[in-house]
Amino acid sequence: MPEVPEVEALREFLDERLVGKEIVRVLPLTVNALKTYDPPLSAVEGATVTSVGRRGKYLDVVAGDAGLHLAIHLARAGWLRWKDSFPPQPPRPGKGPLALRVVLAEGDGFDLTEAGTTKRLAVHLVRELPDVPGIATLGPEPLDDSFDRDAFAALLAGERRQLKGALRDQRLIAGIGNAYSDEILHVAKMSPFKPVHNMSEDEITVLYEAMRTTLTDAVERTRGVAAGLLKSEKKSGLRVHGRAGEPCPVCGDTIRQVSFADSSLQYCPTCQTGGKLLADRRLSRLLK
Incomplete structure (x- = not known):
């Protein structure tokens, strides 16, 4: 998407x-x-x-x-x-x-x-x-000049969801989907399952800066690319999303995946979860 x-x-x-x-x-x-x-x-x-x-x-x-x-x-x-x-x-x-x-x-x-x-x-x-x-019903644009760190923190106040779900919610922030939420969390070195309400003020700052830099870099990378080439350009610039089984470009650990009914997420255990593998319920059912 x-x-x-x-x-x-x-x-x-x-x-x-x-x-x-x-x-x-x-x-x-x-x-x-x-x-x-x-x-x-x-x-x-x-x-x-x-x-x-x-x-x-x-x-x-x-x-x-x-x-x-x-x-x-x-x-x-x-x-x-x-x-x-x-x-x-x-x-x-x-x-x-x-x-x-x-x-x-x-x-x-x-x-x-x-x-x-x-x-x-x-x-x-x-x-x-x-x-x-x-x-x-769309939330604010993540790259608008008016959407600063404090505005981001105010949006997260009272959230009880996990980070992955919050970042993908278009009513919270407009335009971030499955791929770039994975990329943002990898840059921020945060688990996709981390509860929003458990974040410290410093972690909110780190996540905000990761969101801005990840999206800004991607916008600059795609600027001037012909419409027919944008899909391949997006894929080539992703570090973890869609790269399960490949080495993490930061630490070299194997990128892992969690599958859901109609989507999946990718993450690096070393960079994001302290080496812990996240439960993949679909895989667990297949192995029974």
């Missing part, structure tokens, strides 16, 4: 290619993708794109004098593919991974695609961005 760094890179990529151009066609190709009906997608056809923004994991394409917002959430298996041109015949709805197509007056544009059978990619056309329910 694309997170803050990748969605920010996509925002910059689209900003260079969309702003000032006219949208001539928005074609939904799956029943699941479009989540709104008023205003209709035809309301942005003929409109000029004025800006491309980002909120959390959402892209925000703003078009027309009315400033309509085409809000895009790529979910776990979605992606954006830029096209310099399109075939003369439109694709058949419901065939293949295509979810939505946006065509510009110059003949270029982009496709939204989603792999797999679980369809979670979401497109909303709204008059105001907070009209999208998922955006209305």
Whole structure:
């Protein structure tokens, strides 16, 4: 799933290619993708794109004098593919991974695609961005200048969850997902299962700085990377996430994994848990 760094890179990529151009066609190709009906997608056809923004994991394409917002959430298996041109015949709805197509007056544009059978990619056309329910409940942006250490500490006050779950909660902090929460905790040298309420003031500072540096470095690393290369760039820059069984780049210990029903986390025992292996209930059941 694309997170803050990748969605920010996509925002910059689209900003260079969309702003000032006219949208001539928005074609939904799956029943699941479009989540709104008023205003209709035809309301942005003929409109000029004025800006491309980002909120959390959402892209925000703003078009027309009315400033309509085409809000895009790529979910776990979605992606954006830029096209310099399109075939003369439109694709058949419901065939293949295509979810939505946006065509510009110059003949270029982009496709939204989603792999797999679980369809979670979401497109909303709204008059105001907070009209999208998922955006209305988002927490602060982790890289905003106003989101300082004290603001971070205030968010964590009263939390009873484990660190991994708290960092991934979009209502708490916008845009951090499974991959970068693993990376942040590795940089901070903290267990993903550590209870938030057990953290000292110094540990809150360490976690905050790890969050800022990890995300800032990733944003800089992806800046200017073409949309089609962002997935591989993300994977190459990760130190522990998705690298179970490989050596930790810091200490050389073997990176371990904990599996859940639909996801997994990776961590380094030496760096993060004092050498202790975290219980993997799925593996324990298989071994019985």
